[in-house]
Amino acid sequence: MKAELKDIVSKSILTPGVGQLDDFTHSLNPYAGCTFACSYCYVRQLPISLYREEEWGTWVDIKTNAAELLRQELAKARKKGPVTIFMASSTDPYQPLEHETKLTRSLLEVMLELPPDFLHVQTRSPLVKRDIDLLKQFGDHVRVSMTIETDKEDIRKAFAPTAPPIPARMQALREIKEAGITTQASLSPLLPCSKEFPEKLRPIADRVTIDDFWMGDGSGGKRTERLGIYDIYKRTGMEKWYSPTAYKVVLKMMQEQIGDEAEVMLSKDGFTPIPEKRDAGIGENLTFF
Template sequence: MKIEVQHKIPKKILTPTSGFLNGYSHSLNPYAGCAFACSYCYVRQSPVGLFRKQEWGTWVDVKQEARELITKEIRNLRKRNKEITIFMSSSTDPYQPVEYKEQVTRALLEAMAETPPDFLFVQTRSPLVTRDLDLFLQLKDRIRISVTVETDLEDIRKKFSPQAPPIQARLKALQELKEYHLPTQAAVAPVLPFSNDFPAKLAQVTERICLDDYTGDGSQGKRTERLGINDIYEKDQLEYWYKNRPSEKALEKMRTSFKPDQILVGQKGFMPF
């Protein structure tokens, strides 16, 4: 799929949060749009996804001068004695393919290593995240890196997010981050159909998981429902995983490999500190 890439200079790079991310002071999106184009992505139904009038996954805006902007904004917040907790990213993936060339995310991390926030949560599904190990280590005491792993079944991944990275590559990335003793988690969000071996596979690469289903889309599942995601489940006779709160089913399974304090559910798993 060809991606239309545009370069734009935003007025600001940090956005005050509310709703699902109200535990943070700001969200940080290095890009607008996302080439991974996951079928269930709630951003498709958000203003950034709807107002563009282009199919989600076919366009990406690169935010230029990001390093200068975030340094200035963090310093201004510090002058006002504000706590700075940042969620990166809420409406894009900071390590989507365009990052290989543009390196906006890396520039932002370089700036935050020099002028750090109080806490940074990095959310991605890309193994490219391991490229920035050097910067994560500088932020080690004030960071958590969350890698989405919704299932361990490649055929399921291909049904729901064919443009996203393979599952095994994500597990390998988590393993590498763990080897450097960085705070990580696997975000099983949304929970997709998985095998009985999935809990053990996750336990090998991280000590913390977060479970969520489509109720975590910011509208208790209504945004996702409007996407017609249930059609994918019905086509492959997987309705049970859609209609029966799969996060509860997953919780029972994950307890075989994780201690209770290593399993977080819903919003709690994405909160700072």
């Protein structure tokens, strides 16, 4: 189904960092809405989605004045102190319409004029590699974080059928890393995966961050529960993975197999500009496939 796209004039573009993002001074969302329409997206349970008549994933508002606003607001913010930006927290900055609008690219250009102290780019789209030429210019002040919830395409299709294929995401992250840009693989939310997952991430990620529904949806898993995600686990025969302790097995696996080459982080710590490593225990046994 074709998404309903609407140009809007936004009143602001930089939002103060709060909650899971309170280690950043601001979040930055070029769009409202997202056509990837992932079944587990926590934004489905936020007012921006709940108060719309259209179903999440079928509409996108394009903030046409985003670059102009960013130039103004970033200049003011830099005068007050260090500026660290998370792009994006409630949309994907590289969803398909970015091919035509180039709105996110225009924001990167503004940020190169008025550099923030740190920029975290969060996406699940291979399109991000289009902007390698700009991202390289940020030097050590940027991190590109690719959401790779699983290494299994059948699982990806069950939970996020309209999101980009996992192999394409991995290839994009590989090219970004080879360009000398700091990369992160975000297993967020962690979905059922194979024992080979760590080895697949080894050559493409400087950091691996694991998050799940209980740590990451902002409500201890209640928002996710209301979305009926457990039903998808049941349909795929993966009920055992729907557990607040499942992540511990994958965390240990990542630490043991690639922890000597990549930082292995957990939840909020893995999305901070300057993360701190913390120890985590080991959970129940899971059946990998």
